Amino acid sequence: MRRPRDYLTPSLWTIGTLVFGFIYLPLLVVVIYAFHDSPIIAWPLKLGTLHWFKDLAHDRGMIEAAVASFKLALLTVMFAVGIGVPGALVLDRVDFPGKTVFRRLVLLPLILPGIITGVALLTYFSFLKVSLSSGFPVIPGWPVVLGHSAALTSIVVTQVFARLQRLDRAQEEASQDLYANGWRTFWFVTLPNIRTAVLGATLLVFTLSLDEIAVTFFLIGRQNTLPLQIWGQLRRGITPEVNAISTVIFALSVVAIVVWAKLLREERSM
Amino acid sequence: MATRARLGRVLGAMIPIGWVTLLLLLPYILLLVQSFWRLENGVITHHLTIDNYKRLFGTALYPNTILFSAGIALRVTLFSLLLAYPLAYLLAFKVKRHRNLMYMAVIIPLWVSYLVRAYAWKIILGQEGILNGLLQSAGVIHEPLTVLLYSKWALIIALTHIYTPFTLMPIFAVLESIPPSLKEASQDLYATRWQTFRKVILPLSLPGVVAGCTFAFVLSMGDFLAPQLLGGNDSALMVSNLVWSLFGVAYNWPLGAAVSVVMLILTLTLLWLADRVEQAVSYRGTMVKGKPTGAAQQGVLASRSGV
Numbered sequence: 001m002r003r004p005r006d007y008l009t010p011s012l013w014t015i016g017t018l019v020f021g022f023i024y025l026p027l028l029v030v031v032i033y034a035f036h037d038s039p040i041i042a043w044p045l046k047l048g049t050l051h052w053f054k055d056l057a058h059d060r061g062m063i064e065a066a067v068a069s070f071k072l073a074l075l076t077v078m079f080a081v082g083i084g085v086p087g088a089l090v091l092d093r094v095d096f097p098g099k100t101v102f103r104r105l106v107l108l109p110l111i112l113p114g115i116i117t118g119v120a121l122l123t124y125f126s127f128l129k130v131s132l133s134s135g136f137p138v139i140p141g142w143p144v145v146l147g148h149s150a151a152l153t154s155i156v157v158t159q160v161f162a163r164l165q166r167l168d169r170a171q172e173e174a175s176q177d178l179y180a181n182g183w184r185t186f187w188f189v190t191l192p193n194i195r196t197a198v199l200g201a202t203l204l205v206f207t208l209s210l211d212e213i214a215v216t217f218f219l220i221g222r223q224n225t226l227p228l229q230i231w232g233q234l235r236r237g238i239t240p241e242v243n244a245i246s247t248v249i250f251a252l253s254v255v256a257i258v259v260w261a262k263l264l265r266e267e268r269s270m
Numbered sequence: 271m272a273t274r275a276r277l278g279r280v281l282g283a284m285i286p287i288g289w290v291t292l293l294l295l296l297p298y299i300l301l302l303v304q305s306f307w308r309l310e311n312g313v314i315t316h317h318l319t320i321d322n323y324k325r326l327f328g329t330a331l332y333p334n335t336i337l338f339s340a341g342i343a344l345r346v347t348l349f350s351l352l353l354a355y356p357l358a359y360l361l362a363f364k365v366k367r368h369r370n371l372m373y374m375a376v377i378i379p380l381w382v383s384y385l386v387r388a389y390a391w392k393i394i395l396g397q398e399g400i401l402n403g404l405l406q407s408a409g410v411i412h413e414p415l416t417v418l419l420y421s422k423w424a425l426i427i428a429l430t431h432i433y434t435p436f437t438l439m440p441i442f443a444v445l446e447s448i449p450p451s452l453k454e455a456s457q458d459l460y461a462t463r464w465q466t467f468r469k470v471i472l473p474l475s476l477p478g479v480v481a482g483c484t485f486a487f488v489l490s491m492g493d494f495l496a497p498q499l500l501g502g503n504d505s506a507l508m509v510s511n512l513v514w515s516l517f518g519v520a521y522n523w524p525l526g527a528a529v530s531v532v533m534l535i536l537t538l539t540l541l542w543l544a545d546r547v548e549q550a551v552s553y554r555g556t557m558v559k560g561k562p563t564g565a566a567q568q569g570v571l572a573s574r575s576g577v
Contacts, residue, residue, distance in 0.1 A: 013364070015356040015360075022434070023431065027382060029393055029400060030386055030393065041393050044403065086286050090282065090286055090287070094283050096283065102287060108298070111488070114492065120297040123527065146293055153290075182278055211383050213495060214492075214495075234392075246385075250382050253378070253383070257378050
């Protein structure tokens with residue numbers, strides 16, 4: 001029996017290509033207009049200027065915001081990893097009352113819309129009378145640092161926990177049989193095994209913190225982060241400088257995901 | 271020696287537990303408590319009352335807003351699914367070479383700033399934007415259309431664009447894990463391509479669909495930036511924008527807290543329901559690799575954490 005002609009495959013390719021276009025064209029538009037030689041984003045295109053990138057390089061507000069965002073992301077990574085890794089270990093191997101509650105709570109900021117976590121933390125810090133600018137100018141403010149860290153610890157916990165679950169415990173037992181103490185076992189056996197998961201989570205937390213806006217919105221003090229600075233510009237009206245900064249962010253994101261993909265491949269091959 | 275090890279263990283456990291208690295449990299509890307406080311003459315008083323909830327459910331504005339947001343979110347979910355499913359299917363079954371690369375290409379936008387993605391639509395749909403320019407130079411219209419931006423549909427399109435890759439991830443994960451032998455078996459039994467899809471692939475992929483849809487719905491309902499950027503007056507009617515304004519210019523934190531609590535309960539109920547539905551649609555002793563239960567939540571988690 002001859003199978004009927006396959007209409008499915010060509011139409012799938014057509015739809016797939018269109019969806020791909022739908023996902024990418026808007027991003028492409030942003031990048032293209034970063035090189036558009038006119039302050040008005042309009043048709044037709046006049047390509048071939050780096051004017052907006054030069055403006056960007058001289059925009060002190062934007063640079064300060066970028067510096068603040070980097071500081072914030074670094075601190076967030078430190079807290080999220082410093083607490084997330086022990087958190088994953090606790091979930092994996094310690095039993096205590098309320099463990100289920102603990103597990104659900106850690107995941108809550110990931111599941112809920114960001115705005116809820118944002119207003120909850122705002123309520124909390126203002127109840128404790130912690131100034132949103134405390135710690136400024138060394139850091140962008142303790143509330144926003146703690147807010148990001150609290151929200152993103154879950155990323156580290158989920159990724160490292162998933163890895164721990166697949167881990168062969170025999171190695172650790174062997175280490176202990178050879179009289180290594182807990183720390184040495186952790187340092188020389190457990191940690192190398194979860195290394196890629198931790199690195200991947202670090203990268204992810206860093207990127208997400210740089211881009212975070214819902215929680216940041218409510219907890220920011222005097223110093224804007226990069227997304228909030230961009231947001232401010234957008235509200236005042238369209239300027240091609242936003243296209244330029246978006247292009248930079250886009251390029252950096254691609255680099256980040258390539259690194260992340262490499263880590264993932266390394267992890268899969270383990 | 272042994273006591274020191276135990277001490278280390280207890281300390282190691284205390285830090286994450288303390289952290290979660292201090293920075294997540296207490297803030298969420300305080301939000302709940304605050305929803306029972308009241309604003310009197312611009313000052314928050316700590317007397318417990320259910321006034322906020324009475325006002326919330328007694329005024330048409332709040333239930334309407336929630337319904338309106340749900341309507342928007344529902345449309346975004348539907349469109350995201352319609353776009354994501356065929357692409358996920360294509361990637362899982364038709365693409366042989368460079369499949370990982372193509373999958374990566376689909377999820378790269380998730381790593382690109384959220385604002386950039388929302389802003390793109392402002393450039394495209396704006397009065398001087400690309401769409402107007404194209405339509406004008408093609409002679410379809412003579413005056414730029416102003417209805418493109420600042421409308422409900424601008425918001426729906428942009429949110430669909432933002433959340434389609436998220437929807438795709440769990441669907442792709444489930445489709446990819448369907449063993450090719452099942453498809454072959456179905457074809458050996460003289461099922462047509464459509465029958466194979468309808469009776470084998472689709473039912474097996476439902477858990478991924480549920481997970482993806484839940485995700486698109488929850489996130490687009492909770493979005494409050496795209497509405498402000500693209501939605502115009504309509505979007506002041508999104509529930510997150512209501513929360514945003516109650517915690518900002520409108521300054522009524524207790525009422526804002528009450529709206530947040532309602533949102534929180536709705537979200538958790540939805541996730542619980544999705545989990546139920548997804549368990550019901552997962553075949554008993556499912557042949558699909560991976561955990562059959564809780565995929566909705568796991569899907570949400572996985573997509574959010576970029577796995």
